[in-house]
Amino acid sequence: MNIKICKWYNNADSPVLLMVDDLANVWVDTSGNGKVGLGEDWGYDKNNKNSSYRYLNEVILKSYPNIKTTFFVPLGPRVGMIENSNIKFISKRIDCDEQTKSFFRQINDSPKYEIAYHGTTHGKVGKTTSDFIQEWELYQSLDQAIESINKGKKIYKEVFDGYPKGGKYCGYKGGKYGDESIDQTGFLWWNRYFNKDMGTASKCDIGKDFNPLTNFDIKIFGKNNVIDIPATVYGGMFNGCVHLNINTIKGIAKSILKPWLINKKYKELQYLLNNKLVISIQEHISPARNDSRRQKPNIFDDKESLHMIFEYLKDKNVWYCTGTELAEYYFIRNNIRIIKKNKQFEIEVMYDKKIQNKNITIKISNTSAEAIILPNGIRMKGNKNVYNIPIIDGVYTII
Numbered sequence: 001m002n003i004k005i006c007k008w009y010n011n012a013d014s015p016v017l018l019m020v021d022d023l024a025n026v027w028v029d030t031s032g033n034g035k036v037g038l039g040e041d042w043g044y045d046k047n048n049k050n051s052s053y054r055y056l057n058e059v060i061l062k063s064y065p066n067i068k069t070t071f072f073v074p075l076g077p078r079v080g081m082i083e084n085s086n087i088k089f090i091s092k093r094i095d096c097d098e099q100t101k102s103f104f105r106q107i108n109d110s111p112k113y114e115i116a117y118h119g120t121t122h123g124k125v126g127k128t129t130s131d132f133i134q135e136w137e138l139y140q141s142l143d144q145a146i147e148s149i150n151k152g153k154k155i156y157k158e159v160f161d162g163y164p165k166g167g168k169y170c171g172y173k174g175g176k177y178g179d180e181s182i183d184q185t186g187f188l189w190w191n192r193y194f195n196k197d198m199g200t201a202s203k204c205d206i207g208k209d210f211n212p213l214t215n216f217d218i219k220i221f222g223k224n225n226v227i228d229i230p231a232t233v234y235g236g237m238f239n240g241c242v243h244l245n246i247n248t249i250k251g252i253a254k255s256i257l258k259p260w261l262i263n264k265k266y267k268e269l270q271y272l273l274n275n276k277l278v279i280s281i282q283e284h285i286s287p288a289r290n291d292s293r294r295q296k297p298n299i300f301d302d303k304e305s306l307h308m309i310f311e312y313l314k315d316k317n318v319w320y321c322t323g324t325e326l327a328e329y330y331f332i333r334n335n336i337r338i339i340k341k342n343k344q345f346e347i348e349v350m351y352d353k354k355i356q357n358k359n360i361t362i363k364i365s366n367t368s369a370e371a372i373i374l375p376n377g378i379r380m381k382g383n384k385n386v387y388n389i390p391i392i393d394g395v396y397t398i399i
């Protein structure tokens with residue numbers, strides 16, 4: 001008999017996370033009519049009829065109740081994209097009034113959602129879009145970065161009654177002091193990279209050192225082993241196959257090749273599943289910007305693409321989780337040891353960190369075992385020798 005700790009919860013092939021960036025207390029009145037139009041708000045319109053948050057729930061996620069979403073929220077006031085824009089842009093902090101606070105708090109309180117840290121202002125605007133400097137790139141010293149994060153964490157605590165467990169650099173730019181500032185401010189996990197999809201990843205920043213088996217998996221960094229969850233899937237990955245302009249030669253060619261193009265994209269998802277890698281789908285809550293461009297990817301333009309991804313994953317062996325659930329499982333599996341003695345075992349815990357979800361999945365092989373009796377006497381049945389068990393002091397018995 002052999003007991004193995006599974007790579008992911010429930011012995012899944014891949015963890016699946018939807019990552020939605022820039023939910024914030026922002027409204028960009030792109031139509032200029034003084035009313036919130038579809039796709040214009042980033043969270044400012046809360047759960048009202050035309051709000052982006054409602055669109056996410058009603059249009060994108062409605063048929064997929066198992067999908068969990070991690071929002072990356074700039075606590076505000078989030079800056080625009082350029083200075084002196086003619087487009088009306090309203091931006092406030094998420095703790096500006098009780099109603100706003102409770103809107104963000106109820107999102108984080110839902111087991112389906114998590115609100116992660118994404119800076120305060122997101123950066124500094126300039127004359128043109130390319131002059132924009134991302135928040136972590138603005139820091140001139142480690143002290144300055146830490147001071148700013150601590151200020152942000154205070155706002156977060158005021159709204160959510162606890163500190164953020166994870167987060168992401170604005171624009172994936174950590175600057176000179178990013179990693180050390182995260183390492184020193186108590187985060188369990190962070191999202192440092194967007195590896196996009198197979199086709200583009202090898203051409204992006206990571207360049208020739210790119211190796212999908214490591215770049216699409218979890219890594220750690222810093223003295224405190226911060227868990228680095230990459231973003232691995234572009235939410236609009238199918239747009240090139242479904243949004244075709246058949247009035248152009250390229251569009252006609254693509255429509256002929258459509259089944260082949262779609263299949264190629266499915267293979268990218270299948271690659272992640274086959275290799276037990278992370279499927280973290282990157283999106284933004286709104287396309288609206290005050291520089292007249294569209295923010296990409298966004299849940300409005302990528303509706304069909306997201307549905308194709310979710311539909312594909314529906315019957316696969318995946319684990320839908322939030323960033324913190326994923327990080328905690330990774331942390332636990334690397335910081336426990338199973339001590340086996342005949343048909344019994346104990347779990348040695350080698351950490352003193354506060355972990356919320358203390359569960360682990362094990363697979364018992366070469367056995368006709370039917371169940372496990374937990375140290376507290378509860379009998380637990382497995383599924384094909386796979387058991388999701390809580391970590392408790394004492395002796396587990398396999399029967």
Ligand SMILES: [Zn+2]
Nearest residue numbers: 021022170171
């Ligand atoms: Zn952002």
